[in-house]
């Protein structure tokens with residue numbers, strides 16, 4: 001399998017690092033990495049990491065300025081692309097087809113070749129422009145996986161929360177991730193009995 005991993009300059013670039021680590025352990029995986037200038041800045045500002053440490057985890061690292069890279073062409077086969085995190089600027093570029101850097105061009109190519117694209121848009125709160133652009137991306141075939149908190153599997157650390165997001169994204173490509181904790185299932189047939197008397201929040205006169 002060959003995947004493109006794009007890391008753009010939203011907060012949470014560390015999620016891109018965790019994704020790279022997970023892909024490193026996936027069997028028969030070739031990872032092409034593109035880091036935007038904004039992402040490189042955020043690695044400096046938000047983490048202790050140097051972008052060289054990320055490069056060491058990828059099979060191929062592309063300059064975001066190199067619009068002549070192989071992943072810039074549909075004739076170079078890939079199995080799709082993940083953008084984690086996706087800044088609102090990058091989401092806007094994807095939504096409008098404004099492929100002015102390699103990350104944006106690679107997404108554009110994946111979409112025109114009907115390849116899977118997963119976006120992890122990160123901003124809070126979202127204004128109407130953000131929401132419109134995210135919807136436009138979804139309408140154009142992207143799968144939107146916002147970095148939401150998980151509560152049902154005891155993910156009580158930042159690393160576990162990120163692993164949950166990474167696992168949910170990899171599911172989209174049929175890849176198992178050992179650190180992903182799915183919902184195990186629960187028998188709630190008798191939930192009404194379990195909570196009898198405790199669900200009465202009505203007014204008591």
Ligand SMILES: Cc1cc2nc3c(=O)[nH]c(=O)nc-3n(C[C@H](O)[C@H](O)[C@H](O)COP(=O)(O)O)c2cc1C
Nearest residue numbers: 008009010011036038039045087088089090122123
């Ligand atoms: C510390 C820091 C945090 C940022 N967080 C976000 C964010 O969460 N979401 C976002 O859309 N932009 C965020 N930005 C702004 C983007 O980095 C900026 O719009 C940049 O131009 C994005 O370019 P890129 O998508 O090519 O990486 C942040 C910038 C900095 C310096």
